Amino acid sequence: MRITCIGGGPAGLYFALLMKKADPAHEVRVLERNRAGDTFGWGVVLSDQTVDALREADPETAGQIADAFNHWDDIAVHIGGRRIVSGGHGFCGIGRRKLLNILQERAQALGVELAYETDVADDAGLDADLVIAADGLNSRIRQKYAATYQPDIDLRRCRFVWLGTTRLFDAFTFDFQRTEWGWFQAHAYRFDATHSTFIVETPEEVWRAAGLEAMGKAEGIAFCEKLFAGVLDGHPLISNAAHLRGSAQWIRFPRVVCRTWVHRRAEDGVPVVLMGDAAHTAHFSIGSGSKLALEDAIALARDIQAHPGDLAAALQAYEASRSVEVLRIQNAARNSTEWFENVERHARLAPAQFAYSLLTRSQRISHENLRLRDPRYVGDFERWLANRSGVDAQVPPMFTPFTLRGLTLKNRVVVSPMAQYSCQDGVPGDYHLTHLGARALGGAGLVFAEMTCVSPEARITPGCPGLWSDEQGRAWQRIVDFVHRNSGAKIAMQLGHAGPKGSTCVPWDGGEDQPLPTGGWPLVAASEQQYLPGVSATARAMTRADMDRVRDDFVAATRRAAEAGFDLLELHCAHGYLLSSFISPLTNRRTDGHGGSLENRLRYPLEVFAAMRAAWPEERPMSVRFSAHDWVPGGTTPEDAVHIAAAFKAAGADLIDVSSGQVSKAQKPVYGRMWQTPFAESIRNRVGIATMAVGAISEADHVNSIVASGRADLCAIARPHLANPAWTLTEAARIGYAGPVGLAWPVQYLSGKAQLEREFERQRAGSVAAAEQANRALGV
Template structure:
């Protein structure tokens, strides 16, 4: 084959040497616009895992790279005069120029033809069987075939400048400095025996307010030197981008995503030639997670592997390459997005104490979890857990395990929860005439005894017409009060859990079948009229149409919520939640997708909030002052033109001002046109924003399924409680089980179940010991053990 790589960065060079090493007969050409052995930039970072991948692909270049590496384990975070260190992170730094020189040398050894000082704008100048477009984030080839690749380029908010210094940092160092204009941060790490990278970053608005957009290059560097002088020990900052002038050295990071990675063009004579994207031309990941070069090199490895796996079918090889890499890249880009947004909003976390600020930074991408951090640096995590538990009002006893964040208590008003786990409201569709019966006593009672601190009822409806289905429970008749009082008394007498009631009205999503007979489908007969903020049909062409609620109906429904609140008080509930999410009646006022009213309850957000706030205020007035009230909202409709996370912060502020104690942060289910982005803990960033921007306690929900998730969320200050749904359906004692799984034994079990506690803990202890032993074995030894030969 004849292969041309356009762009001589890490991706093009590494692919060139890999494919030439495996197939010496191939003609491989790498074309680069810069001069030989010339580049811009300072150091790049790899993880220890990336080094392993390089060694497997080409031991010779891996050894050369390893010899040039500066290795460190520590991350140091400097914030508000404090210094926090964590170890065990396993990073390596190397100069970008040195890395490229190694790859260039290896290419020459293997016979790859390197062509320098050639700017390629037209790939048609090259007759090849395969063209690799590795020409960087401003790829001319990607632009030429944009109709095929369909790139999406998102320019991020922060400005940053890539500098160097002779100060030799002994850890990957983050430094944060507050100015009169806002926060600046530095990312610094050593990459050779005498030089460190020093990246300075700040949001665009701060950069402009500080006047950096009008400064010369020299003045802006001097500005950074003064700002971070205490970290530089008298060493100057240096720029090697001599081709840039003034503010042009400060750039915004472009996140690049391509829908397609391969373009097939037809040459004269009908020959079809693929042009495949690689490296920054295909994707970018923010430098704060140090994965840009890693992704480029792993692209090269996978393309070479895919071509070997399909030696006679280039189309199949390229399809395999894009399938594999697009999944891996998406995972890294999701983590990079989380990290990028954290650094764009340092002011969101500026009120944190340095200890929690540092933990939040370390876990910002959600790639590093609480237990993963413990594996890296157990002493750091234990010390942080002690700090966190003292702040929660408890201290560990001598010779006992530090207290995981999920098992610290939490107090709102006069109610103290024993831990941070909530059993989510989960529709069970098992009531008869709105009455919660034996099923509900079993369902809620079992979960109250299972270790969670707070057990929430499913959405309980304030009138017969407010029910989602005929199987939904209510709180509008005397028999409802008696049934709920029985359940509350059981929870209070048989467990140390608290119990809360969620009140709601289904609105346009009412009068449907129970889920197992057709979720959201209208009843086959006996349907009742629906009302909403505005006329709507939830399932187009299927659902009933709702009518716009009149003012008289609004006052009647408000009175129904007040009556249900008074009954919840009489039943003895500890907690009350108002359901304003998921497209139900009150939610229909908040979302612009479902509220098209022309009166005082429609239009801008302040008007759309008016009626839900009126209902909340009326309920708060009759709910006991020593008991908390939360509000569940949909923080993102996942539909263009719907509620956004920015709106959610404003909605939370309004409910806080009205007297809400906590926001239960969910998303979606307002429109069937929604396109949510799922993933573990995928809704937690919304809870994070509301908690730390609106200044109100939050409950995180959505794909939280392990103690590790809860611990990470609570410890980082992303939420105050975690609501766990489906895992509690599978295991009513989820909280007790998770405590044993992570090795935390200082948890009270119901006395009737105490005999099972030590057995479960021993079983998990054996599993942890076995896992630790397996981790020490080589892959060959693990295979032998699995086969029973050892």
């Protein structure tokens, strides 16, 4: 096969040498526009996992790279005069020029043709069976065939400059400096015997305010040397980007995502394949640029060998497998990027928690993963965090107590409010006693009743519970008394009004959100609407009289909830229900004082909340659930969510239950592990109010990571609690925590506790043994 690689960076060079190694009969050439010795940037970082992949793909090249490595395990975080160190992270640094030289020499030794100072602006006329477009971040080939590749390029918020220094760091070092203009951070690591990489980063607005936009190159470097003098220890900062002048050395990181990576030329059908930065980018804060480029090369070379004579199948396999893996890395990189874009709010955390938050910022490193890497660090941090909650012991974060007003929860696990649609005339019966009682016995700190309706017309379905009558109040009190008498859990009531999403079938009887064929009731909303256009019953716009009546219904239900003994009360303002319909601009089209601006749209929900707060006992806390993101253009945004939370805090809310979506069927959420937690983190650390995270939180590891990093104070677990009422007890045994702090097994269940703990102990021992065996096989 005749192969031409446009671009002599890690992707193009490594793919070329792998293909030539696989079959010397291949005619492989690399066309590079720069000279052989040119390079920009300083050192690059590779994980131990990538190094293992290099060893498998080409041991000779891997050996040369390994010989040039500077390896470290520690990450050091400098903040507020503190230096906090965590070990066991396993990274390798190598000079970018050294890496390219190794790849160049190996490629030439195998017979690859290398042509330097050959600027390929267009692939037209390249005589090849396969063209690799590895021409970098600003790929001209990607631009030429943009209609096929469909690139999405997002310029991120921070400016950064890539420098070097003679200061030799003994750990991957993050240094944070607060200035009169805002925060600057340095990412620094040693990559050879004489130099370290030193990247300085700051938000665009801080960069401009500090005057760096107007500074020349030398002046800008001097600014950074003075700012980071403490960590540089007298060593200079150096630039090797001679082609850049002044502020041009400061750039914004472009995140590149392409829908497809393979284009076939119309004139001859030759495939033109994107690779490396031309296909995708991941922020340097997770050190993945060179990693992804090398792994792209390995994957395509492997797929071509796995499909001899069928290049189309090989390319299909390459794109299918790599796009999934790259998207996973890019999602982690997005989390990391956003963390560094918002240092201002993370810096409000204590230094110990700030450092933990940094280490877990991408959500790829979890609490238990950190424990495997550095048990001493995690143990010290757990003791520190528990002590802040008044506990003098080492306790997993999820089992630390949490206090709001006069309520103290034994741990941070919450059974999320989950609609059961199993009431008769709004009265909870034996089913709800069993359902909620079992989950209270299962170890959670707080158990929520499902959304309970304040009037018959407020129901979602005929099976929804209510609190509009004394009979319902007595039924709820029976459940509350059971929880208090038989468990250490607390129980919360969530009050709501379905609004435009009411009068629908129970999901298993007629389909979710489908209108009742008979027996329905009239609907109200902020503005006239149909939740499902052309399907749902039409809700009319509320009048002032309607608003007064519904507000009073909420107050009456609040009083009944207090009499029933609920420990916490939540107002439901999310998911397109009545109060949500006021908040979202998608559903509120009013022209009076309750429509238009966010302040106006919040007026009625805040009125309802204030009336409830006045009727609810002062010593008991209240929370509010709302949708932090509508996931629809023109809808509520995460920035709006911060203002909404601040308004409810000012009205007396103690906790924000942060959900998103379900306001419009046009929504396009971005799902993933703990996918709504960033909204909770933003509100918590910008508004200064406790938050509860929800959404794809399914393991103790998730809860521990969220609480420990200060992203939220509580974690609401929904579906896992449907499958396992004793989720909290099970997860405690899974991670090897036996209590007693934050964990109380019912005495009737104690005989099962030891058996469960032994079973998980055997599983953990087996996992450790398997990992050790794998490490021995790799020579680690």
